[in-house]
Amino acid sequence: MPKAKAKAKTKAKKEEPATAGLGDKSVEAAERYLEYDPVSKVTWKLGDATPYLYLANIFESIAETTKRLEIAELLTNAFRTILASKPTDLLAAVYLASNTIHPQHEGIDLGIGDATLIKALAEATGRKDESIKNDYKEAGDLGSVAMASRSTQRMMFPPPPLTVTGVLKEFRAIATTDGEKSVDRKKGMIKKLLVSARECEAGYVIRSLQGKLRIGLAQQTVTQSLAHAIVLHGDAGKKKKGAELADALGAAFDVLKQVFSECPTFDQIVPALLEVGIEGLQERCKFTPGVPVKPMLAKPTTGVSEVLKRFEDIAFTCEYKYDGERAQIHLQENGKVSIFSRNQEDNTAKFPDLINGLKRYIKPHVKSVVIDCEAVAYDREQNKILPFQILSTRGKKNIVESEIKVKVALYAFDCLYLNGEPLLREPMHKRREALYSAFQEVPGEFFFVTEKTSRDIDELQGFLDESIAENTEGLIVKTLDATYEPSKRSLNWLKLKKDYMEGCGDSLDLVPIGAWLGRGKRTGVYGAYLLACFDEDGEEYQSICKIGTGFSEVILEELANAMNPHVIDGPRSYYKVSDAMKPDVWFEPKQVWEVKAADLSISPVHQAACGLVDPQKGIALRFPRFLRRRDDKEPEMATNSEQVAEFYNAQANKQEFNANGDDD
Structure with missing residues (x-):
């Protein structure tokens, strides 16, 4: 399992979205899809349950690249292969790729504690708890430790291979197990999965149970890949070519995004796609009370x-x-x-x-x-x-x-x-x-x-x-x-x-991705944090400021306690951060903070909205101050790069209004 790259990726120009209609890259991608033969990639008996190892190997391939179009292509073709063999396994594959197990509004998450996972891993591999903890501390990734810790013991009756639907079923059982001795029962189920795991499977079982795949696979890419796979599997995907096919793929993604925003449950959407395709999806999956729509x-x-x-x-x-x-x-x-x-x-x-x-x-x-x-x-x-x-x-x-x-x-x-x-x-x-x-x-x-x-x-x-x-x-x-x-x-x-x-026209919702250790009065907590906006097209977090004001002593302690469980060994491959920014610690993207600034400026250091206002430079916040945590937002709901560019451009408009005497 590849370790996250220690150095953040940089790119001079944003890749064109895969749904850009007649854009060159989307047409090239459409042509490559026509060259792929889903049936030839089925290495198990057609119609049999999809092996979990197949999906885990796809995750491995995704982890090896930082290019969004390649990631989408890999996942799209994986879904096509599953459709060619056993379409009913698609739902489980979509959930596992999304790193979820139920619709979000049902509130059923995995997120198993590290202590339980370490004990289960120790029992499954015959290793000592302390040894696994030391390896985890050094590697910073329990999934990698799990893969390296596979048991070499030979079994008289080896367990059956893991399947995609079987893994999702076990994950759901683990998440809903409660009551007396529930931790022991969960540990037993996890151990059973790990004992059955082959090759890289154990690593992704552990990562999923932690609630983080760590391969830079965002929900938008999963949704896009699902839409594309359905089109390519159907008659339209066999009859259209080039720009026409690229347009069909883009339109399908737009439809699925709209439907998912109004009916955000794959339990309804995937069976409907299998039955009526993209064309009948909007009629089949409608907004109804009890299932929340994403707010405007x-x-x-x-x-x-x-x-x-x-x-x-x-x-x-x-x-x-x-x-x-x-x-x-x-x-x-x-x-x-x-x-x-x-x-x-x-x-x-x-x-x-x-x-x-x-x-x-x-x-x-x-x-x-x-x-x-x-x-x-x-x-x-x-x-x-x-x-x-x-x-x-x-x-x-x-x-x-x-x-x-x-x-x-x-x-x-x-x-x-x-x-x-x-x-x-x-x-x-x-x-x-x-x-x-x-x-x-x-x-x-x-x-x-x-x-x-x-x-x-x-x-x-x-x-x-x-x-x-x-x-x-x-x-x-x-x-x-x-x-x-x-x-x-x-x-x-x-x-x-x-x-x-007051300067910047609105507060920004940003994600802490790093921090510097505090000194003096701030010893024992973090004295400053590195914040990032979210770039939806590149599915990456782009640094926008270093912040050290707006914190009381109590808040600093609360934030340090909240962020410490999310410390990682280095920046993720999907963090866009200059080499000049070297925090003492890095974090998984887990929280969203509301921040106010005096204004925004072009920056040779920070990477937010790079290429949108200046061809080479990003945008930074000047004099940022912390306002509050936004517990009602997920990291991917943070202020995005296009909004940052809009905020910057709005400053010029505001000055223009003031100069003309049209505004206060």
Whole structure:
């Protein structure tokens, strides 16, 4: 199993996305797909269960390259081979490649502790715990240790080979095992997998159980490979060539991305693809209550003038932007209520007060509904919104309603589903009408967002000032004819925050990937961190700043304790970091932090958005300061490189507005 490269990769120019339609690289990739014979790669009996070793070897090949197009090609062809042999194994292969075992909203994860894995590995190989711990400390990768520790003992009756579906089944059993002696039972199941493992299989079993494959395979590539494999396996893939095939592959990926954002469960999507293909997928897999859609997001702006300029001939409305937690509330026809976070985590247990209060907000004729809201800490005695930091003190599990001290108010701003009818493709003004028809305000508990429709610059500036006085973050400006676009940061929704006058137009959500040991008063913790944005096309983390301000002593200690379990031996191959940046420790990408900066500048050192503004240089934050942890975001949901470039370019626009006297 290849070790992660100690030196971060660099590239002068971003590779063209595989779905670029008529782009040269996508056409070349399409032609290469036609040269691949899936059946010839089936080294087991056609129709038999797919060996796990086949998929593990694909992971090995992916780990050997940093080129996204090559990674997508390897995985696409692997899925095609599985389709050619046993299509029903595709679902398990997709889950294992995604490093997941269930849909995200079900909240069932592996993430087995290292101590349990080390004990299981020791028992499976006959080695001592301490010896494995020492090797792990030196290698920094328990998967590599597992592969090197394979038992040489001969068995009279060797266990049957691992299969793709069998491994997923065992992973699911391990994840759902609880109760008395559950750790021992989990350890027994893990040991059974390791004893049956051959060649590199043990390494990937361990890595999957840790919750990190460490091969730079992102969810977007898995989704793309799945779409491409289905097209190439079908009639369209056999009849089309060149640019025509490249377009078909790109269109299929677009369809699957859209469907997955509205119905994010492979348990439904993969069987539907096998039965009706890409063409029938949107009709088969629809948004329904109980399964969260990925939320629509807004783009930041630099001021009222920019809003009016962007929406010059379009009807729009402004809403207060509340500083709380995104809450997508689902009421099913059977009466079940669920609350999901912005990253689709099931937060229902966190808000028993909202669940019990919902019947007071919903009108009698409503049988099923999904609304998009912001849950905000609220002082019901003084009738005012409280800061986000107050909300963050609420517990997350085992919440007893009678013991809740931080009260919450819901501010509803969108209706996505009502009485059996999905509303995602309806215009904003119709979704707002549906929201008003289905709910009623309850003082201190449930409100509709405060909104205003106007094109007068002074009136809008006054509305922005009012929103800030009401302890909100500013405004969200929305076009009235826009549909709801799950997971997209759309120009149909613009953020106009109070921060826009303070330099950088918005805060950034960044991922800590390294740190420097603290000195003096910061001895024993990390004194500064290396932060990165996420580049979606290259699926890599690009350094953007070194940050050492905005931390209290308590926060520094909390962050060090949170990051220490994620220390790794060196930068991942998918970290884009200059040789000039040499942190004392490196981290797996696990957390997202909200950061504010004075402004952004072209940097010869940092790599964020390299090639998007300057051909050779990246962008860095000037005078960054830490604001808070974003527990509601996954690392791949961090600010991306294109947004960084937009922030940089917006600075020039803002200065232009100010120079012309068009803005404050």
